[in-house]
Structures are given as C-alpha cells and as structure tokens.
Amino acid sequence: MASAMTQQHRGRAILQLASVLLLASPAAMLAAAGACESATFPAGKSYTTCADLSALGATLHWTYDAADSSLSLAFTAKPAATGGWVAWGINPTGDGMKGAQTLVAFKQTGAYVVNTYNLTGYRPLGAASTPIAYEATELAADDGADGTVRLYGKLQLPKGMVTVNHIWQVGSAVASDAPAKHAFGQENLDAKGSLSLIGADAPEAAPAPVAGAPLSGESGDMETQAALSPAPSGGKPSPSPSAAFTAYASSPVLVVLLALAGFLAIV
Numbered sequence: 001m002a003s004a005m006t007q008q009h010r011g012r013a014i015l016q017l018a019s020v021l022l023l024a025s026p027a028a029m030l031a032a033a034g035a036c037e038s039a040t041f042p043a044g045k046s047y048t049t050c051a052d053l054s055a056l057g058a059t060l061h062w063t064y065d066a067a068d069s070s071l072s073l074a075f076t077a078k079p080a081a082t083g084g085w086v087a088w089g090i091n092p093t094g095d096g097m098k099g100a101q102t103l104v105a106f107k108q109t110g111a112y113v114v115n116t117y118n119l120t121g122y123r124p125l126g127a128a129s130t131p132i133a134y135e136a137t138e139l140a141a142d143d144g145a146d147g148t149v150r151l152y153g154k155l156q157l158p159k160g161m162v163t164v165n166h167i168w169q170v171g172s173a174v175a176s177d178a179p180a181k182h183a184f185g186q187e188n189l190d191a192k193g194s195l196s197l198i199g200a201d202a203p204e205a206a207p208a209p210v211a212g213a214p215l216s217g218e219s220g221d222m223e224t225q226a227a228l229s230p231a232p233s234g235g236k237p238s239p240s241p242s243a244a245f246t247a248y249a250s251s252p253v254l255v256v257l258l259a260l261a262g263f264l265a266i267v
C-alpha cells in the first residue's frame with residue numbers, strides 16, 4: 001500500500017515535471033531561436049533569415065535569392081580580442097577549414113577590410129585576398145554592439161546550391177596586415193555546420209563532398225599560422241530557426257518523460 005502511494009506520488013511529480021517542461025520548453029526555444037533577431041544593421045542592410053550559430057556567439061543573417069542564386073549575408077561575432085578578426089565561409093568540398101571559401105573582416109591601417117581567402121591548408125594568411133570560387137561583392141565591415149564586428153557581403157553561388165557546409169571563426173590579432181592564427185579551444189573547433197539557405201524546406205544533409213576531397217586526417221601542420229577552422233571532423237549542424245524547433249520536438253528527454261508520464265498515468 002505504502003509503495004503504491006509512493007508510486008502515485010512519483011507519477012504525479014513526473015507528470016507535473018513533464019507539463020512544466022512542455023510549457024517552458026517552447027518559450028525557451030523561441031527566446032533562444034530569436035536572439036539573432038534583436039541584431040540591428042545600418043540602413044539598407046536587412047535580411048530575411050537569421051540564425052544563432054552553435055559556437056563563438058556568432059550570428060548569421062542572410063537573404064538567399066533563388067532566382068539568381070545570390071546570397072546576401074551579414075555575419076556577426078566578437079573578435080577574440082580587440083583588434084582581432086572575424087571570418088565566415090562556405091566549404092564546397094568538405095566540412096572543415098581546408099577548401100573553404102572565406103570572407104575575413106579585419107582592420108588594415110585603421111580601417112576595416114573584408115578579404116577573400118581560398119583556404120588551401122593550415123597556412124598563414126597573407127595581407128591580400130586570394131581568389132575564391134564565388135564572385136564576392138558588397139564586401140564591408142563595421143562595429144556592432146558589445147564589441148562585435150559585422151561582416152557584410154554578397155556571394156554568387158552556383159545554381160541549386162541551397163545547403164552548404166559553413167565555417168566561422170574569430171581571432172585575436174592582426175599581424176603584418178594579415179589575420180593571425182586563432183585559438184584552438186573547443187568553441188573554435190566547433191565553429192562549423194550545415195546550413196540550409198532556404199530554411200525549413202531544405203534537405204537536412206549537406207551535399208556530399210566531391211570524391212577525393214579531403215574530409216579528415218589533415219596532415220597539415222597545426223602549428224603553422226592562421227588556421228581558420230582547424231578540425232575537419234565531427235561538426236554539429238548549426239542551428240537554424242527551423243532546426244531549433246526540430247531539436248525541441250525530437251528532444252529525447254521529452255520523449256522519455258512523456259512516455260513515462262503516459263505509462264504512470266495508466267498504472
């Protein structure tokens with residue numbers, strides 16, 4: 001009898017916990033998913049979609065024009081130290097740094113520049129842009145709130161390229177007018193993911209890397225300068241607003257709690 005009472009109490013407590021979680025989680029997820037929405041941009045810069053990226057406190061705002069497969073974007077992040085740099089890029093051949101087509105914002109002689117870099121390995125970046133696979137226009141950067149740097153650009157993507165592997169990074173210093181090597185903390189390593197440019201209707205997975213492209217096991221020297229996204233393995237998909245809701249809906253904890261609550265309600 002006593003154990004039956006205990007069972008009932010426990011059942012009720014779990015039911016209450018489950019309903020609290022049910023009520024609280026959507027609100028929490030909405031707040032989390034909406035954090036990037038509070039960002040403001042100068043006149044003339046507005047974007048249809050934004051995402052809070054999964055590492056380094058970065059956000060990405062973008063407008064993808066399917067008609068001409070152009071991507072207008074604003075990437076925001078706080079450099080690792082004042083006078084550092086921020087970077088965002090697409091990797092069409094893998095999920096790490098090598099092969100990434102990147103935009104890097106930093107100051108040269110006091111003024112922001114946005115350089116393009118075709119990352120060919122863990123090598124130092126120079127002071128000058130290198131050609132990337134996508135035509136890059138409207139490149140600019142400025143200071144946002146709370147020490148963030150906002151990087152703007154427009155990329156002309158291949159037709160149909162609507163899900164991409166993207167990487168992002170922050171560094172603490174600019175040396176000889178070039179971005180210096182970033183730190184290799186967990187967040188630096190985690191700063192990559194798969195991004196659907198067209199939102200909820202996009203396929204979940206990024207396109208398969210082209211055959212023979214380096215995916216992992218870089219033999220490059222990790223100690224050389226200016227690696228952008230060091231670990232080409234184990235990236236988490238970056239949360240897009242729709243991904244956040246998917247994550248909520250499929251939360252294993254909730255599923256278990258609901259199943260348990262249902263079971264206890266029956267017995």
Ligand SMILES: *[C@@H]1O[C@H](CO)[C@@H](O)[C@H](O)[C@H]1NC(C)=O
Nearest residue numbers: 118119120130131132133134
């Ligand atoms: C980027 O670098 C790779 C490796 O050197 C090269 O194969 C590729 O053609 C380069 N891309 C552009 C756009 O120059």
